[in-house]
Amino acid sequence: MHRDPASRPTLLVAASTFPAEPGDGTPGFVLDLALALADDHRVVVVAPMTKGAATHQRIGDVEVRRYHYFPSRWRDLADGAIVDNLRAKPVRWLQVPFFFASMAIALRREAARSRPDVALLHWIIPQGAVGKLVLGSLPRVVTTLGGDLYALRHPVLQRVKRAVIRSAASITCMSTDMAAELRKLGARDEQVHIVPMGVDTAPITAAVAREQRTPGRVLFVGRLVEKKGATVLLDALERMREQPAEVVVVGDGPLRGALEARAGSAVSFVGARSKDGLAAEYAQAGIALYPSVPAANGDRDGLPVALLEAMSAGCAIVASAVPGIVDVVEDGVNGLLVTPGDAGALAAAVDRLLADPALASRLGAAAQETAAAYTVEAVGDRYRTLIAGALGR
Template identity: 35%
Template sequence: MNMHSSAPLGVLVRVWPKLSETFILEEILGLERRGLALRLYALDAPTDDVTHDAVARVRSPVARVPSGHTLREMLARHASLAVSEPIGYLQSLGQALRRGQGGWRDFLRAGWLAAQLRRDGVGHLHVHFINGPTDIAQLASRMSGIPFSISAHAKDIYLSRPADLRRKLNAARFTVTCTEANRATLAAIAPRAAIRLMYHGVDREVFHPSRRTGPQEQDAPLIVAVGRLRAKKGLDTLLEACRLLHQRGKRVRCEIVGYGEEHDALADHILRTGLAGHVHLAGKLARDQVLERYSRATVFVQPSRIAADGDRDGIPNVLLEAMAMGLPVVATRVSGIPELVRDGVNGLLVEPDAPLALANGIERLLQSPELAAAFGRRARATVAKAFDNDANLRTLMQLLEPSHVCGTHCDLLEAAR
């Protein structure tokens, strides 16, 4: 795709909008600011009952990819593709059939998407998540002749089979991923594929230290954590750390923002350990409400772990947001987090599943406001230097230029396809 041409860029996501995927929202807003014409395609309807206010600023049209209820229209679109791109169509059909029933469902949806990409004049398709959405994108690309690229993140990498990852990485024009740990993992699986590190960025004007008010004088210091309530987030470790702090006589409060399958277990944990008056599960909140929590916080905690099934965080966007606000942070040495947080420089790092170490880190920051403030200033500087949304989007825009994608690697990429 030539970024100077008028052909719009297609962006495929599983759900639009989605409360927990602010990194996609920020990317789309950033690309629009650069004047790119976008077409958004979503596989599923939104399920969140709240949305971020910033979603209203997105100007690009959104199309939902149907899942089969419009069978007559799907068949018409497939027939058109079979006539106009017979080789690519048959290759896609063969690939889908080898994947079984799930492949057949993806094939139907991919045909609808391929025809829509052509109708919309899309020159390139960029897809978020290397699992299910990329399965559909790869089929649609082969059917339509429109190249595609991938943005790979966390769960979609570590819960996928290496053979499936290799197939998609080699078929894509390029892949970007949000941590060096991810990039190294993917490069080991598909050494010939074009894989680039592209950190997520945040809007430094929205997440700014000037918004911080801190707790009211009569309030206890506030610990904040934000994220889906899943095992990989390690929030039970934070609860245990809070229990230890109260056992030591430390007067602290904790708010956990998010939703998910661990909610009831965490709520039970809070009741069993006598933390009901001190720890609050805040549930789903829009971005302005999350900002308000950051503004009142004393410490931000990211207690991530590698879950039993291998799922893990990359670099959580909420950690970037908190650091951009100038908050001191305590986080765990998991996946890409040490690429952002340097222990003793711009925050504290502890081992995962270590509530005593986490409690000690939090207490250290509470007892030394000067150290906490210094970490907060350096945290803000780190985000400004390496995790600015506009700067990181330049990487994507360069990769969308064919000369940056291919160069001396064109033969390898064509062979991989």
């Protein structure tokens, strides 16, 4: 139920990953959260310009303002994950200073225009750092998904992270391991809150009711970057006793070309999917794989939203036993856990589920029950409490 607009506090949201349009295939968790919070806040989002996006638009009750940071012909730093984009094409570092400067100008301008009462900044770097510089005493809730926390280890960046954390009203993260990392950077216990990104269950529920599940259909959803472990999936396929009926990879990224060349026709690489298209993929899959591994640069998954989405759809889950995932998936109860990077163990787990449909069905049902605690609505309630606390402070 919406509150009277005049009585709503204004929430300024900043993020570097934001869809041009709802459901366009770009991860939509920031938009989903913003829409949930718009029930009782006036929400304004500041995000970088991406392909096909409008400079200014409204999505539901959320106002979105995007800033240009580089000539459009070469502007691609924020198309996907920034850290992975820099690693894939180092020449993109030329865009970084313009990106930071443009973000600072956009946040300062928006703060003057909309006069926010509180800010929600995704992530510690870059939005948290820039927000600390330009938003003055505005109360700030900062969230991290992992890449900024785990991968950016240069001493200067560590100092920046400590400064952002010290000045924040609260910090949210995806897992107990990430909470421990935040404390190492000086976060106080009362600042740290484990609040994974929420799942928009409506399209998934509709797809499950509409689509036919194929027991032998194996699904991988994620950015095609090192930490997601798609290479481990291909290694595992070579070790399976019996090949799945279908193997579908949803997602894009710098490793796609090499992965497709290696897999040949054994795997269908379908690229990014719209929200409804992705929901249909979950509903059709019998098994969903999340073979996450630590990347060479230190980057790791926190708790993949795609994992929670697959659990919401009732897929049988096979995932790496890495921090974040082990907070949600319990081996043999609501999924199967394997050693990160162990292609033989991943193959054995998939073989086990293909040979035992009853086990796959039981694990999928248990996964669906677990995921009920991670809906956008439930997560939105957690953020409302934190935002109210920041306003009180």
